[in-house]
Amino acid sequence: MxxxxxxxxxxxxxxxxxxxxxxxxxxxxxxxxxxxxxxxxxxxxDDIDSAVIESMQRGESLIGAGTTPWEREVADLLVESVPYLEQVQLTSSGTEAVAFALRIARAATQRNDIVFMQGGYNGWMDSVAFNLMDPASALESHKKGQEHALRPISAGMDESTAKGAHAVEFNDPEALANVLSQNQVAAVILEPILQNVGIVKPQPGYLEEVRSLCDRHGSLLIFDEVKTGFRHALGGYQSICKVSPDLSVFGKAAANGYPLGVIGGRTEYMSYVCHPDPSRRVLVAGTYNAHPFTVAAAAATVRKLKERxxxxxxxxxxxxxxxxxxxxxxxxxxxxxxxxxxxxxxxxxxxxxxxxxxxxxxxxxxxxxxxxxxxxxxxxxxxxxxxxxxxxxxxxxxxxxxxxxxxxxxxxxxxxxxxx
Ligand SMILES: Cc1ncc(COP(=O)(O)O)c(C=O)c1O
Missing domain, CATH: 3.90.1150.10 (Aspartate Aminotransferase, domain 1)
Structure with missing residues (x-):
């Protein structure tokens, strides 16, 4: 890569x-x-690779015109395994899953802004690609309780995305409360353990406080479990911390190395992908979404994690x-x-x-x-x-x-x- x-x-x-x-x-x-x-x-x-090879040998090639029984099987396995998933959609990467989760949050709240964590990574797309591993020199004037100045992680990003983006420190609920009270925030997205900068754990009560701040200010809470999901438990870190996000995204270990992303969460929000009002309906698209080979890998992975x-x-x-x-x-x-x-x-x-x-x-x-x-x-x-x-x-x-x-x-x- x-x-x-x-x-x-x-x-x-x-x-x-x-x-x-x-x-x-x-x-x-x-x-x-x-x-x-x-x-x-x-x-x-071997179990995962055999499942993929068998899927190829059965001729389960990409059809892309409706759903498939194996996509259904993975969806059922995910919903059974992860406590706060009621419905899911599959994508081909974690970044795509995040993009669609943000879309759903914006459609459901009819707001624009997104809050994410300094030092967190939620994929490469412009709306969240800020403030990954800024040097201490860039953070000198920052004080607890404040929002960070935004620093893009790449050249060539759309400057307009910075308008609705906010970065706060992980484990700083005061900063989050300030941003939420001063802006129309659609969603707060965070890795429940910051794992792109090692293992930065939530302080006791922090995730609960994030949950209640989101409730108080009408913003959705999205757990980015692309790294924590399946690694720490079959039910993701949400099954360990017992804090319920509105939406979650998964990837990586969900298919043990095959390219898969998952957006899931409460039906109230996931149902925006088939909202009866076309102007409120969220498009989740992608030629390779739910590709039979990745879906076979995901089914075999989640089944193995369930059984053993x-x-x-x-x-x-x-x-x-x-x-x-x-x-x-x-x-x-x-x-x-x-x-x-x-x-x-x-x-x-x-x-x-x-x-x-x-x-x-x-x-x-x-x-x-x-x-x-x-x-x-x-x-x-x-x-x-x-x-x-x-x-x-x-x-x-x-x-x-x-x-x-x-x-x-x-x-x-x-x-x-x-x-x-
Ligand atoms: C927490 C987290 N979210 C999202 C992503 C993006 O996933 P992908 O690389 O599959 O697009 C990553 C990738 O490293 C990640 O660690």
């Missing part, structure tokens, strides 16, 4: 299976990047704990000011002394340069973490205790080199 190429112009990967990937020289890496997290079951999981979820999530948690304990011990022995944070199988090492609560905290206190050097030393030694500061590590069901132990022993060596 292009971001990868921009950062790694000379690195060429040719194969991935289970917990590993190989570059063009044949060098093997234990993979924790997992293609930005979809590989919950590991690369090329206990074993799968217990394995992921056990390995996550082994990794967290091991890394904490290794960094402590080297006397580095680091904090290892984990949620189940997702983990990150912050190069700062305490657990951050928002991006501003990270931008000001995390030693990004040291983090990137650390990541590159690991890559040289055959452990792959994306070489950008705070990017989350993702353990898969295919990883074993010996992979974690090998990783820890390589880490020890990398830390000695980091000292030099």
């Amino acid at each position: 292009s971001l990868n190429r921009a950062i790694h112009p000379m690195r060429v990967f040719v194969r991935a299976k289970g917990a590993y990937m190989w570059d063009h020289t044949g060098k093997r890496y234990i993979d924790y990047h997992a293609a930005f997290a979809p590989y919950l079951l590991g690369h090329g999981d 979820g206990k074993e799968i999530y217990a394995h992921l948690d056990r390995l996550g704990e082994r990794m967290q304990k091991g890394l904490t011990r290794l960094f402590a022995a080297q006397d580095y000011p680091t904090t290892v944070i984990r949620q189940g199988s997702a983990f990150v090492v912050y190069f700062m002394e305490y657990e951050p609560t928002c991006w501003m905290d990270i931008a000001r206190n995390n030693d990004a340069e040291l983090d990137v050097r650390y990541r590159n030393l690991l890559i040289e030694r055959g452990v792959f973490h994306f070489p950008v500061t705070t990017k989350q590590g993702s353990i898969s069901f295919a990883h074993t205790s010996s992979d974690i132990d090998e990783t820890l022993s390589i880490t020890q060596d990398a830390l000695q080199e980091l000292r030099r």
